[in-house]
Each structure stands twice: as C-alpha cells, then as structure tokens.
Amino acid sequence: MLLTEHQRLPTNGARAVLPFTAEGRQYLGIPQLSKDVPDTPAHMNGGDSDTGALVYRWENGQFVEDIGLPLSGGEDIDVFEFRNQQFMVTAGVRRGHGPYQYNIDQVLYKRVGSGWESFQTFPGFAAKQWHFFEIGERAFLALAQGVTLGHIEATNPRHSRIFEWDGSQFAEFQTFDGQWGYNWESFEIDGQYFLGYADHVAQSQLYAWSGAAFVPFQVFAEKAGRCFRYFQVDGEHLLAFANIQGDSILYRWTADAFTAQQTLSGPGGREFCVVTSGAGLFLVQINFIEGEPSAPHTSLLSRIYKWEKDQFNLVEEFPTSGGTDAAVFNADGQIFLAVSNSLTPDVRFRTDTIIYRFNG
Template sequence: MIDLLMLLDCLILLCCIVSGHLAPWRPCTDLLPLDLLQWVLPASRGQQSSVRMVQSQGSRGVQLSGPPHSLSFPAAQLLPHCRFFPAEFSIVLTLKIPQLLRNEDQYVFTLLHTESDQLLVGMRLSYDKLHFLQQTQGGHTKRVTFREVGVADGHWHTLVLAVTGRYVVLTVDCSVPLELQMEKPFPEDLDTKGFTFFIGSRRRRNGLFSGLMRQLVLFPGSDASSRLCPASDPRLSVLLVPKVLLHLPVKPPANQLPLYPYEAEVRVTLTPPPCGSWAEGQLWFSTHQRALFICDGSIWITMLHEKERLDYLEDHQELFTSSETFDIEVFHIPTQGLFIATANRDSNLGSAIYRWTDSRFERYQDIRTHGAQAWRFFTVGKKRFLVVANSRAPGSGKQELSVLYKWSDRKLRFVVHQTLQTHSARDWEAFHIQHDTFLAVANHRQGEMNHNIDSVIYKWNLNTEMFEVNQTVPTSGAYDWEFFTIGPYYFLVVANTFNGKSTDINSAIYIWAGDSFQPHQFIMTSGAVDWEMFQIGGRFFLAVANSQRLDGAGSVLYTINSTIYELNITSQRFVKFQDITTSSALDWEFFTVGDDQFLVVANSYDGTSYSLNSVLYRWQGYEGFVPVHSLRTNGCRDWEFFRAAGSSYLVSSSARSALSRVLKLKTS
C-alpha cells in the first residue's frame, strides 16, 4: 500500500513537470517605449557618474565615460513582468559620432549573458555600415548589415531599426526606409533571464561607443518610424529623450554642483555670437572681456569672469545732432546691430536714428518729429516698434499726435504704424503683463495752463494689431512713467511735476489689479521728472529726480535733494533711504560694472548756469551711494548705459546744445 502511494506521488509530480513544460507560451503585450539611456544615468546627486552631459550643435547628448560594467543593468529591470525579448520591436537611436576608421567597430548596445559572452541582441556601427546582431537557434551570432549608412559624420542623426518577422527595416532621418530580409523570422522565445544590457559596449573596452547619444529606446510591438516621421527636424526626432537632455538648468542652485558633469562646445570670439533657442546651453568665451558666458536661449549669462573695476571715463565720440536732444533710447535689432534714437527739439529738422558702426554711431534714418521729448523701443511678439512722444502739433490748429513706428525687415527702416492723440507728451513706457502688451503715455499739459489732465494706458489688440485705450489715470504735469515688477506684482510709478500752483506734489505708485492699475502709494516729490527702479541683491530701490521747488509765492530752488527710496518688505511701502543733493536733476541711470553698482545723475541747472558737473555715484553698502566721478555736462538731459563689443559706454544728451557725448568706461 505504501509503495502504491509513493508511485501515485511520483506520477502527480511528473504530471506537474510535464504540464509546466507544455504550458502554452504567451508573448509580451501592451509594452510602452522603454528608455535604455535612463538606466545608466545617475539616480541622485553625489552618485558617481559614468556619463558626461555634452552640448553640441545646439542639442544635448550623453558621452559614456565610465567602465562598461557601470553602464549596464539586468534585463529583468527593463522587462520585470515579461522575460522574453519582444518578437516585434523597434530600436530608436539619436546619436552624433565622429567619422570612424575603416576597420573600426563601435557598439551601440548589447544584451549579453551575465556569466558568458553569449549575445542575444545588439547593434554595432562601423565606418559606413550598421549591423543588427541576434542569436540564432544554434547559439551563434547572426548579423544583418546595412551598407552605405553615412551616420558617422560628426552630425546628429536619428535612426529607427524595426524588426518584424523576417524583415529588418532601417529609417535614417525620416528618409526612404531600407529593407533587408533575414533567413528566418526573428524568434518569439528569446529568454532574457540571466542577461544584462550593456550600453555602448560588449562588456569590453574594445569597441566602446565614442560619440554622443541623445535617445536609445526599445519600442516593442511596432515600427516606431510612424511615431517620429514626418518631423520638422528629422535629425533630432523625439520619441523618448531623458528629461535631463531636454531641460538642463543653465545654472545649478547655489553651493551645488550639477547632477551630471556637463560639457559644451565653446566659441572663442571677440564679439558675441547669436544666442537663441537653437544655441541654448552653448558656451562662449569673450577674449575681450576675459569671461565665459552660457546662452540661456535668449541672452548670454556670465558664468565666470575676471572681475572688472571702473577706473575712469574718457571721451569716445562727439555726436552732433540736428538740434538739442531731450532723450536717447538705446536698442538692439537682431542681425542689424545696436542703435540709438535721439528725441530732438526742432520740429523742422526732426529726430534721427543712429547705428553703431565700427565703434561709433553713424546717422541711419531721419524721422519727422514735432518737439520730440522721448523715444521708447519695444517688441510685440516678433514685431519691433519705436514710439515717439511729440510735445507739439504739426501745425497751427492741428491735433498733437505721437507716432508709433514699426520696423520693416524688407526696407530695413522704421515705418509709420499708428498715430495716437497726446497732450504735450513727455514720455512713453512699454511693458508686458503676462501675454498682453501695454503703452503708457505721460501727458504733461493740455494747452498752456492745464496740467491736471489724464494720462493714458493703451493695450495692444491682437486682432487689429493696434493700441486701444485700456485706462486713463489722472496726473499733474506728468513727465515720466516707470514700470517694474517685484515678485508676482506689477507696478507703474508716475513722476508728477506741477499741478498749476506748486511742484511739491504727490507722485503715485500704482499696482496692477487684474485689469487695471490702482493707487498703491503716494510719495511727495518736488518737480519730479524721472523715476529709476533698480535692484541690488534682494533689495528694491526707486530713485526720483527732483528738478525744482516752486511754491505759491513764486520762489524757485533748483539745488535740492533728489531721493532714493527702498522697499520695506514688512509694510510693503517704499521708504526714504538716501537724499542726494542735485541741481535740477532730470534723469537717473543705474548700471553695473563687474561687481559694482552705479547711479549717474543728469544735473541740468543750478539757477545761474547750465554748465555743471553731473555726478557718478557708486554703491557702498551701508554708506549708500557715494560720489566717485564728476562729469562735465551742459544742460544734461539724459544718460544711457550700453555695452558693445565687450566694452561699456555712457551716452549723454544736452538740452542746451546739439551735441551729445559718448564716454567709454575704462576698467581694470
């Protein structure tokens, strides 16, 4: 009886074993694209990295720099619920690799047995060929070779290798597919248990991949070329690129190193190369400034530099204008260069635009203006505009009109786009709030006596491509608008000059309330003509240029205090920080040189003379701004700071003569 029971147990065990072997095999289904590159990127900061981030030709890739074992991972991690390699699949590869020698081979990836050199699947590149490697039923390696595949040329390329049954199809940069037929269909039962993926090698240093990889994806179940093509840039078609290659921070947080070692091609030039989205992450070394910059997609940001210090200023150019100049606007047009627009007094002679050519401003375009007081350059999307504040009518009995000009890429000139009725306009301020563009005009007076009038804020209409009135603001002899942001808040501050009786009146700070500006704070000023907002570290300042103190008795003082205010975070109000004695100050200009911050004031009149020294002040921390240079000026009206070809300049205008001056800042 015991023998019978033992025999029965053996039969049951045998049935279980046989049934296990004879159970029907089920293929893996519903698999998503699998990112092979992601498995060899370090998972956390501080972990030893075997890859280097490299920016090349405007795109980022990884360069494999570690030993082969550090660039491997078990197949079970990639296919945790299905141990069989997909019977139908695509390999998507974006790479940049230099030209190979004729007898040189480099591996893209291999799937090898953990304990031996047995290869299940792999991909290899040679001089002008691409090889798909697979294991045959006899355990040997079979290769399918695509010839005359010119991807080893130092440029980015995207390849899709699709395997279905007997067919292997290669698509390069979304071009016409190349199709080869294998002797036997790709097996459906390739067991990956005990196998390991090696990225860029066959476990040996011989044949290491030397180029850059941007994506390496296993896409089970279908030909991935339909997911990538057509594409606007077929060389860089995207299926599944690691996020770190798409969104690399230009600068890491303070006191931290980048998660991945990072390299980029460096341009070494005297003048800056173009910086746009195509060059994001590109490095530029300025031989003139002896500084290293990185492109953030729009501007060059300083990474390393030899600290500059301002030594002195010297005359660089005497710029003779058609008449006295009340304002200078500095602006840049891509591919065209640096320009200034001068607002000139004489209506018969008009105003002009000058272009920076061979380190000097040359007259570029004349524009008819009428008592021009100010220019403002701004953009709406890709459109570029200049608007002039005309203070006079074009003729007796006619309306005062300020004019908006649009840059024509065809004519390479500014052409009239829109006219807007203004009243003795003194200034325009252009600004953006979220996706909307606004223009604010400072209307000084209506007629000869009425200074208490509305200034106007216009909003750009996307449909008509014109500015329309968005809001009117009551002002008193308005002379200047200044827009600024602090955190998520938007502000406009107006310089009110005269209310018909006195210059000691309130200027107002307005805050954006969703659809209009509302009063936020009033500050007593004396003939305020200009506001300058600036930031030093985490501190926010407003400097007002007070031009004169006129009381009801008719007495006038020109040498008075202009004031710098600082934002008190607790009260959310600007409070007095520093008084600076000025002589009918008409403008402040803030700028930086190296690690130093400066303010320069336009002193215009002291009650007896227009020939005065304007003063340059340097930030001294606890001491505030202290005078460091005196600059000879004659009725100075405006200062503007600009950089060109690695050098720094200040340009001043004169309301007393048809001569503006360009000063060069000499640094060490």
C-alpha cells in the first residue's frame, strides 16, 4: 500500500492543509470552516463558523499544536516568501453561527520573530482561496471568492480579484467575471505565463498574461470547477482539472492549447496533489461529496494515480469523509501526505485530518 496512517489531528470542517517551513522548522496550517452546534440539525453549510485556524509544529516525528489564528469560516491559508520576508494570508468564507456574515476582511500577516503580525487587510465576500505568484519583477496576490445565493448580499466587492505589490502593499490590479471562485494555478510554458481560475457558477478557464493584464485563453468548463493543477512529466506539460459535478480530466499541452488526454473520474473531484518519489510521479485526487448540499454523500474513495507509459493508472484508493485537500511534505527523511476531511457520514464537522506516510 502507498499510504500508511501515521497520525490523526482533531479538526472541525477542515478545508485545506498547508505544510510550510519557518526558521527551519516544519509546520502545518489547517483552516476550519465550522464546528458543530449541539441540538441543531446537520447541514454541510451550518454550524458555528468562529472556529479559528490550527497551526501544528513537527516535533519528534509527530505534529504538536503550536498556535491558533483568529480565522472564521476558514477555507484557505497560503504562506510565501517575498522580498526576504515571509507572509501568511488567510481566507474565510463567513463568520457567526447563523445568520452568517459573508462580508468580512481577509488578513495578510508578516512573520515577525517567532510569530505573525497583521500586515494588510482586504475587504472580502465569501472568500475561498489565496494564491501568490510572480511574473518577472512583478508580484501578485489573487483572491478567489463570491457566492450567488439570493439571501446573501454583497456589500464588499463580490468578484474574484488580483492584487499587485506596489512597493509597500498589495493594491487592486484586476477584477474577474467569476462570481463563486474556488481556485487558482499559475505556471509558465516557453516564456508564456498562464493563470488558471476555477469557478462554481461561471466558466473555469485559463488566462494568458499579455504584459498588462490577464486575458481569456481557454475554457475548461461552464460551471462546477474546483481545481487546476499544473505539472511536468517526461518533457510534457500537463494540467489536471477537477469538476465536482462532471468529469475530472487530464489535459496535455499541444503547441498552442491544452487538449483532453484522459478522463480521471466522474463527479466529486475537488483537489489534486502531485507527489514525486523514487518510484515515480503520482497524482492524488481528493473527492469531496456527491449529491446536493441538502443531502450530500460524504464517504467517498479518493484516488492515487501513477504515471506509467504516457498515462495515469489508478494504483490505490483510500477513504475520505468530505475530503477537501491533500499536500505532501518531507520530514525525518520520509515523505508524508496530509489529507483534510471536513464532514462525517452524518454530515457533522468533527472529523480528523489524517497524516499518512507515503511509501512509494
């Protein structure tokens, strides 16, 4: 088996896992969407969102609790190095325990000493994911956000946006049409820079950098997009795209566009993680739910594919419970895979994030 369970971390509605290092030490950040409220009906969009984000520190072969962050309705954490400084930015979709407030500030922190201090805030609306990337000397911070439910009103900017570093802070640079953003992916092919953007109710598409702005380049789905993941193998440029209501598909770059190479699975796909080891290249696909949010099926099998003979072959499946993310890290000379679970079979939030040893 490729995965051997190593450790369980008690989490509530965990939406992502982010391994990162600071001052030479290994950490793991886990944003949490919500926690259960006793004597209330189960619902995947219910609960108490004032959960906080967890940060763990690797010690003696295990993660131990380090600090918490004041994050409500946690969806994402990103950590990046920039201008010889380390930053952390968090995304929260909402706060409260019903009715919820979706217009909340998103916080960018800077590493100061052994902790994090608030550096800049951004007015957000149902924020889902941050993504930092650079093009030459220019630095960008992209925020995927938004929701289109009639009872939720946007008073903050509702569309997904990109900010650019202006020398002292990140200033608004470009607004996208998407209204329920989930994910970004940036990469370069032969000197051309691309930015993938996944949206739930609008087109999930690839944008190309013109030198002045990101312009539409290629559409991958009309709705239900969740994740783009770019990687290279055997000299090929590949792009995996997850669609929670349709097929998750692997694309290959062919001179001037991506073409469908292989269907990986049907509905349920949410995230991808690439693992490279001495045994080869593996693609981990995390499946979230099937069915409608009012009655979701959360106990799914997520998948591990191995690149063999110009395609991915399914080599292992493992159970997830409302799986949301996977991330690889190295510690003590071994490869580990962190997997976040967010919903129990009876649609409660208290379910473990699991750390696996990767044996490939």
